[in-house]
Amino acid sequence: MPVRIPNRLPASSILRSENIFVISDERADSQDIRPLKLLILNLMPNKIETETQLLRLLANTPLQVDVELLRIHNRPSKHTSSDHMDAFYRDFEAIKNNNYDGLIITGAPLGNLEFEQVDYWPQICDIIEWSQRHATSVLFLCWAAHAALYHLYDTKRYLREEKISGVFRHRRLHGHIPLLRGFDDEFWVPHSRFAQVSLDKLKAHNELQVLAESDEAGAYLIMSKDNRNLFVTGHPEYTRTTLQDEYRRDLGQGLAPTIPTNYYPGDDPTQPPFARWHAHGALLFSNWLNYCVYQQTPFDLSAMQGFTPMES
Template sequence: MPIKIPDSLPARATLEGENIFVMTEYRAIHQDMRPLNLLILNLMPTKIVTETQLLRKLSNTPLQIQVELLQMASHVSQNTDASHLASFYTTFDQIKDKRYDGMIITGAPVENLDFADVDYWPELCDIMEWTKTHVHSTLHVCWGAQAGLYYHYGIPKYSLPKKLFGVFPHTIIKKQSPLFRGFDDIFYVPHSRHTENHLDDILDRPELELLAVSDEAGVFAVKSENNRRFFITGHPEYDPDTLANEYFRDINKGLDIDVPKHYFPGDDPQQSPVVRWRSAAQLFYTNWLNYYVYQTTPYDLYHGQLQ
């Protein structure tokens, strides 16, 4: 079933070229069903790339999903054309009276800053507070996960001695969790970050459940006990060439960066990357939408209980 997005969003052509079903506004309003209302707070600098990656993962479900894109009013994007933002993005003041079935808060390349030093941190705190009463289920990704864990639970992030960069094997702690239903015993996820959360900090909070970890990448998936907030420290939505593009970008800048681990065959960057995370990534987003958004959200968002 389709994902409903604006006709002229650049991601549409890419997704249709991959035989992913996207729906026009006209066709959507003639279906007798309530779509899931999903909000994406896109903090990544390459917003069009991130839009496409996330929409691709959200599309493989028998649900109709209406997506809105949110940007920070307190930050000026340097890498996305202003006309694109004006055409497809909204700001918090414009949507703060609305309610949503689900929300995704993406990562951002600000890990080496203290949270309070990020220019849009006060606005992000307002949004995360607002999700408690206006969003049924919120998924925090990478730095967005670290920000959410810190804001909601006071869990700090810690600097790594060197960048965690590559595609790492993970195992499931809560094997009965619907979030990982259908997963293999070992699954792979890309990571690209300079900071981490510590396992003991998660385990010390009874309101949190640790769901999945990696021997090399550490904590991966955490959720709140009430299933309203999810935190993942990697990027399952990444394209096959995302880490390669990041690696060669930094090499061309003369930066000291290691070859991403477990990514290029034989760790040879002249070889094409091997994709080992695509199916797990798709299943992850489908499971979140199905079990933690669709099956539990109130039909009437404005009269259901969001606490």
């Protein structure tokens, strides 16, 4: 089944050109099914690029998913037109009384800033708290994962000496957890960040479980033991060229970035980059939608209050 998005959303034509099944509002309204209701809080500057990356993965599932887009504030975006934001994004005040089957909160390019220095940190905290009552499952990506681990579980991150950028080998740590069904023992994931949370502290936390880790990148998949929150510290949604775009952007800004690890053949940035994480990214999002959302959520979303997901 398809992902349901507005016909005019730029991602719609891009995904159709890739033979990915998206469905119009008109056709979806004629179907007698109960689609999953998914909310995406997009904190990335280039909204359209991130929308397309996430929707590409969400469409790779037999479930019909209705997607709404949320913004953290209504100030003008430097990288996305106000027409796009006004047409496709909603403010928190407009949706705060709604319930959702799932919520995704993206990363944000906030680098070395302490959380309390982020100008919308109070709003992020409010939405994280709200999510624990109004969404069956929440998937936090990269910066959002660190922010939510800090806010909900008091796990503080630390700043690395240099940015970790590249594609790294990971290993799963558990064999019979639904989210990891179909995973290879080892798999590859892109990372692009300055911060990290101590692997030892995460493993010692009595409310969290580390599901996958990397020698270079640390903890990658962390699940709360009540199965409501999934923290993903990397970027399984990245396209083949996203790391290259970031590397060239940093070069253009005179930042002297290191060449992304395990990305270019022979570490030669004049060569086309090599992608080996797309299958993992598709499986992760498909498993999350199936096992953490679809098989956990109440049929009637008005019954969300007080709902507790089943444990694995």
